[in-house]
Amino acid sequence: MIRKLWLALCVGLVGEAARAACGAEPATCQIATGAYHIELPQRNNPPLVIFLHGYGGSASNVMKNRALVDGLLVRGYAVLAPEGMEENGRRSWNFYPGGQGRDETRFLTSVVEDAYKRFGIDADRVVLSGFSAGGFMVNYLACATPDAFSAYAPVSGGFWRPHPDSCAGPVRLFHTHGWTDAVVPLEGRYLGGGQFQQGDIFTGLEIWRGANGCVDNIPDAFSETGQFMRRKWTRCAEGSALELALFPGGHGIPEGWADMFVDWYEGLPGG
Template sequence: MRAFFVSVFLLVFPLSAVASDPGSRGEVPGGYYLAAAPDDWDGKTPLALVVYFHGWNSSPEATFRNRAMVNGVTSRNALFVAPFAERGYWRQIGEGRAEPGRDEAAFIRAVLKDVHSRWPVDEKRTLASGFSRGASTVWNIACYMGGAFRGYAPIAGGFWRSNPETCPSGPVNLRHIHGLADGVVAFEEVGIYNSMAITDGIDILAGLNGVSGESRPVESGDRRLDCERWDKSRSRRVLELCLHEGGHSIPAEWVAHGLDWLDALPDG
């Protein structure tokens, strides 16, 4: 199992031997982001967009050292974008839940506006993904900025400190991946850093999506994952939960697999 996973330590402190590409830098109010387009892009064809929110105390530069993650996305005719978390820490967003510091919703909107001004984006293929605290940010965006992306693919992180009473953005397409042995962000209980149970977040979104009936098992294309899907809903949005036996970790390819999942969703 260990051979398949990139440890949280390596994500925060990548090995210097890993090849590095600084990417294209974009400056926006509140910070910056790095971006990479496919090497063979013709400069005109609309690109899918994957915005990846890094984990605690990591950075866009550290993310770009993980070439397998970046290349996995760009090889799918997609633009890979990695925004910067101020002091390595993403704040909560939402009325009554926002934390002191940078207004993350305003920063994310600024990043998206700048990205759209520089690259043609295929609006049917836009995905927010992230790891750990970055995954918590993805849940927050889905809840409070749901129209920003067509789909959401958080990995090993959910709501922090408290669950929202409701999500004003309404129904969303979301696929969550989590390790049953995660000792940092617990799956079914409050974690050591006051993360909320992932199952509670799933229940909130199921209600918003208007889910009817039980989930059904689905193939993920990855033998490490055991996935179930709720796709019978009034909203026609899809909710998916994929579990593995590992801990707080993220194989590089799972971000690109999130885009594959998005591409396979029905229209709506």
């Protein structure tokens, strides 16, 4: 009963969370290279979760996912949804190796700088997360620049084939994936008439173990959190973190993800 009352109070506070305004349009902020939406919790200097939308999605649609956004606001995190670049009428991210377009690392770090100046977010506690194509973007950015953000949390997105030969490291990464995902299967799939091929999620994890200097491929910790089955590698480089959470559903952001992710992040040194 006490927990239910506490949750009800938190939800009420979330309802009063600041929908930050930039210029004339509420909750939409413009910088030179793009736009973003942001909502703030009822605290000063909050940590920040940047959540990248999937292919064909939008920043505004991310903010309409109230289970995701409110789940993070209740835990005291600001939520920022950047806008992908439009191409052929659909928005996505420039993650594919050799792709032409916006420098997404520069864009996203500029977004953080802007949010710090406007809203006073904690620039040292910024996590980059994203779903599907956004999750692919998270993996590639973490691979190239692991120090750009304090941690990474891709959902239903990994690498494309050919996989990277290696990634810079160490990195702190929490990967979540649906067991029955048919859009981004764990094994990957062909797209574009065979022109492109999604990579294998477990091959990606092997690359991350190499980047983190893990002593073995075998996970050394297993746990369950609600519907999630989790595997963790801890015998790795100091300051690194690597975990996989599988859930029984398909291609989507699963219920309970926000709480599980925050618990993971806050359990890290400096989280």
